[in-house]
Amino acid sequence: MNNDPIELLKELVSINSVNPDLVPGGAGEGKIADFCAAWLRERGFEVHRIEEHAGRPSIVGIARGSGGGRSLMFNGHYDTVSIASYDGDALDPVIRDGKLFGRGSFDMKGGVAAMMVAAARAKENGLRGDILVACVADEEYASFGSEEVAARFKADAAIVTEPSHHELTTAHRGFVWFDVIVQGRASHGSRPELGIDAIVKAGKFLVALEELDKRLRANPTHPLLGSGSVHASLIKGGEELSSYPAECRISLERRTIPGENAATVAAELQAVIAAIAAADPDFKATLAAGLERPPFEVAESEPIVAMLDRIATERLGKRPARRGEPFWTDCAILQGAGIPCVMFGADGGGAHAASEWAEVRSVETLADILTDTAVSFCG
Missing domain, CATH: 3.30.70.360 (Alpha-Beta Plaits)
Known part of the structure; x- marks a missing residue:
């Protein structure tokens, strides 16, 4: 089975998952949820489908550990904004000059691809703790996807893979x-x-x-x-x-x-x-x-922050800067549910714009960092 994050990202971009609460008649998350569920199931994950809102499912894949380790949740949304305003074919992933173009590539299917691949790779290490992969609906509108996930699943820590340019986001408004x-x-x-x-x-x-x-x-x-x-x-x-x-x-x-x-x-x-x-x-x-x-803030003393900081420093060759985002993210929902959370994602640009792209190398590096973090954190 191919665990290449860029190949997976191409697949995700090609699936229309426009949020219908933003764009009346939007495709919604049903088709991309089916794809992610199948991808995770093929790799031995226990797959849960949460669909309190008809046609708006979230998927949680769980790799059960052998016991005695800490659990880690990766969280990312697979809904997107409109494709109507995109310059070109929004669902045709094209790589040019080291960038993968397409709607949602940056916000945030690049992060979803990296976390899915990282979880699959880490799973093969025979970990003691559980790895949870939450692919959620509706972040672009009301975030009921992460709310539904947080009400049903708990973890010792979480990483939201929203794009952060390989910097650690520890607070947002x-x-x-x-x-x-x-x-x-x-x-x-x-x-x-x-x-x-x-x-x-x-x-x-x-x-x-x-x-x-x-x-x-x-x-x-x-x-x-x-x-x-x-x-x-x-x-x-x-x-x-x-x-x-x-x-x-x-x-x-x-x-x-x-x-x-x-x-x-x-x-x-x-x-x-x-x-x-x-x-x-x-x-x-x-x-x-x-x-x-609510606003979000996580303490530097949290184990997941310190561990992700150390591993990212090793992989990047420099310590990642700290970010405070002016916008709201699902980090606040997970933190509010008692799951210490940090945001760390790939590089790129054009979120919600006429042209959107993810930096190919940064998505690959993100998958490596997340893999190492899962292995270290879960034991």
Whole structure:
């Protein structure tokens, strides 16, 4: 059986796995899940299929150890963004100038290929601990794939193989969504003495929101992530031109760093609202909480971090830099489930862009590093 990560990556890129929650009518993960399950089964893995959402399966392959060793999970998503905007055939993997082009090659089928091959190679060493390979759905939208996996499977540590350019990602930002509903009072446009313009009042909140963002970014407190931030994303209000609007709804996003969460953000926004209301008795607004995804941070003292650092240093000839990502990843889900987690992946570029590629040599090196780490960690 061929355990070449580049040959596997070609196979994965050629399978349409566009996330249908991002792109209505997208192919979903069914076909690529079938492929990964068969690939792992052929290599002696115990294969589990998790499909709480119809047509959106995740696959977990387990190589059981002989006993007495630590367990390690590799985690990577195989859903992609749209192929419609890709320049050329997004499903035709082409190697040119040391790069493999195709949708998902960088984000993140290169990491999935490397971790599958690494697990298969490590399995042949007769390890004491279990190796789990989680190929998950839906990371590009709501990450229910990793949530479903983390609810059913545990490990002593995990490595998420999102692309990190062979650097160790030990922290990333989270986010919280809120709606701010500004209340006015409806009246005919000819009766200003009766109406309160909710849209105009919302403008006061938007000015204050910009000031809050400036204060946050002027005070970086995290060594890798700096500070959080906040911005308005959507605004809706009014019924027709001839009326004072009774309501204006502002949807905002607050990016968070460790130590911040929905409760701290709500308190922050309530303070903004209270300050405006103190100066303007006609200003009234309420908050409605939306989706929250927590920030992520793992301690340097965690065994998986120290071991991956040592092995990557040996393979790369230099110590990998530490990264703090501004975006959210599935690391936070695994860490929140009690699985110490670190992110380490290949090099490349063009994530979500018209042209996307993975550096061939970096995917091969990633497979080597992950293999050595699994062998050392699992015993």
